[in-house]
Amino acid sequence: IDENETSEEKMIYSSSVMSMVKLLEMEEYLKVNLDLYVQEMQSKLELIKLYQDSLKRETLTTLEEKEEYMSNPLNAFPLLRRLNQDWPKWLRYMKLAISSKKIKEIEVQLKSAPSDDDLKIALKGMTRIEKFYNQHAEDLTKGYLLGKKLNSHLTAPDCVALGNYYYNQTQFSGSTHWYRMALRLHTNPKGMIYEKVLGLKRKRIYKKYAKALLMESIAADKSKLTSTEKSEWNRLAKEVTRDDNYENVKKVIDEYLTGDEKIFQEVAAKLKRKPSKLQRGCRGEWPPKSSPELICRYNRDTSAFLKLAPLKLEILSVQPVILLYHDVLYENEFKSMRDAAIFNASMIDGWTYYDFDQKGNPKWQDRVVKTIGFQGTTAPFTLSINRRLGYMSGLEMRENMMLYLTNYGLGGNFRKHFDYVELAKRPPNFFADSGGDHIATAVLYASDVPLGGTTVFSKLKLAVQPKKGNALVWFNLNHDGKPDPLTEHSVCPVVLGSRWTISKWFHERQQVFKKPCLA
Ligand SMILES: O=C(O)CCC(=O)C(=O)O
Ligand SMILES: [Fe+2]
Incomplete structure (x- = not known):
């Protein structure tokens, strides 16, 4: 994770849960304005209805009936007067914009709504969860995350956005499940909103789903197609999406919509790549470690202070040394740090990159966190945390008090x-200028x-699962x-x-007089 100034770009929300809280507040405010708008619209409607009521009269069909009605001055006069005086005023009233102030406010609010880039990052995050943990579209749609039922769900527009995201990256077998979910959820009365306001036409989803199925069957997600494959695909795609073919396509897909999801999932499983080592680790497939060297004990040794207040230590690995300490971060330390970060400063986007371009420059990839560095001794919490990290690692840190606070998105x-x-990548004055290498790392789970x-x-x-108050030192x-x-x-x-x-x-240079006192 590296820091990059992004001042000119629009604020990204999805890179941190804490910044997404602002979106919740944004929608609450929008809802207030929408409520007021609806109220005004309703009272206008009620007024118009009253006028409608006042216009009621018996049905007059024949010319004789109409003539008789108008021969009565108590009918004729009011009608004439109304058409001259009232109707033009009603027209004016009807044309009057409802709640233009509220609409303006909504417009202003939406200027800070998430950008397309932000949505892309969120989509990538969603698909990362789906792929990393082998989740099925249907389960996510119904509110299951890794088998845990939550009180939330996805809607048809959510599913279409996810389907399109896969489709646009030619990952057709990833998209089909989402289109199928979208069609299942695209039913009235909500379907009316999708069609009339959101422009999400059911017919278009059918066509997209058909194309994705076709592409999946031809290419099975191959990124490069031969020219024959490509022309075959184009021909078939035209055929499938022709308007006079729509009813046939729809009939086939409608059968899919009533099909058993289990069958789709089995087919999908055959197309999926084997999980990577990392993915298996993330899915919790590694057995827990046990060995005589891996013990739990109290650390009373790395400082005189610890004789009075030993730290609970679990040794996770001896070579390399990886230690897990329990209960070493206080709630109020974290809270004051977080408050300082979100109220008095701003956290910036952190990226994870995987590649270098041809000139050797890093290619930034995936904004995933928001982070901020606390340098030195400005606040009491940096002192107390640094001191404890000294006890935990047996390392010196007077030259480098920097702590990073990070929130994931x-x-x-x-x-x-x-x-x-890496040794080969070290700049010439690495030791003198940067304090040497990162001899050790500490991560306090907050x-x-x-x-x-x-x-x-x-x-x-x-694999170590974060637990509030614990710290990993390696x-x-x-x-x-x-x-x-x-x-x-x-x-x-x-x-x-x-x-x-x-x-x-922890920097290497300042440890020269202090041999790490390892367990
Ligand atoms: O947050 C973590 O668990 C690890 C973070 C990390 O790799 C780092 O800060 O270098
Ligand atoms: Fe790291």
């Missing part, structure tokens, strides 16, 4: 990486994450100061929860 993750700088968000060391098959360099590739680690996509961490990278 929708499906937020952290790709596989090392915290050290929140529970009910689903996903596991810290995973793939090469060690070690050494990226071996005792001889060489990077240890076994420390490669990742954060699994967050599925449910707002993942907060306070992290620190």
Whole structure:
């Protein structure tokens, strides 16, 4: 994760649960305005209805009846007067804009609504959850996350957006399930809203679904098609989406819509790639570690202070050293840090990148978190946390008090990486200028994450679930100061929860007089 100034760009909400809270507040405000708008519209409607009532009279069909009616001056005079005086005024009243002030306010609010980029990041987060944890469209639609039933669900427009996202990336077998869900949910009375206001035509979804099925059967998600395949696909796609063919296509798809989801899921399973090692780790498929060296005890050794207040320590790995401490972060420390971050400063987007372009520049990829660095000793919490991290690691940190506070976003993750700088990639004055390599890393878990968000060391098959108050400390360099590739680690996509961490990278240089006193 790196920091990048993004001042000119629009605010991104989906990269942090905390910033998405603003969206909730935005919609609450919009709803208030909508309520007022509806109220005004209703009272206008009631007034017009009163006028309608006043216009009622018996039906007059024949010319004789009409003539008789108008021969009565008490009928003729009011009618004449009304047409001259009242109707033009009613017309004016009907034309009068309803609640133009409220509409203006909604317009202003929507200027800070999430951008297309933001939606793309959210879609990517959703599909990351779907793929990483092998979730099915139907389960997500019905409110199941990793088998846990939640009191929420997706709608037809949500499903279409997800289907289109896959479709546009030529991942057709990913899109078909979402189109099928969309059609199942596109029923009246809500279907009327989709058709008339959102422009989400049922007919168009049928066609898109048909095209995706066709493409899936021809190409099975191959990114490169031969020219014969391509022309065959184009010919068939035209055939399928021809208007006079619509009824046939619809008939076939309607059968799909009543089909058993289990069958679709079995077919999908055959098309899916085998899970990666990391994905298996994230799915909790690794057995728990046990070995005589891996013990729990109280750490009373790394500081005189700990003799009075020992820290609960669990040794997760000996080579490389990975320690899990329990109950080492206080709620009020985290709260004051978070408040400082969200009220007095602003957290910025953090990215996870996976690649370099041809010139060797990093290609930024996936905005996944919001983060902020707390330098030095400005607030009491940075001092107390740093002191405790000193006890936990046995390391010195006077030159480097920096702590990072991070909040993950929708499906937020952290790709596989090392915290050290590979020897070959070190700049000339690395040791003097940057304080040397990141000898160790500490991650304090500041929140529970009910689903996903596991810290995973793939090469060690070690997975650690965040637990509020716990801290993970590991050494990226071996005792001889060489990077240890076994420390490669990742954060699994967050599925449910707002993942907060306070992290620190310990610098190498300032440890020269202090041998790490390891367990
Ligand atoms: O949050 C985590 O679990 C790990 C974060 C991490 O890899 C880092 O801060 O370098
Ligand atoms: Fe890391």
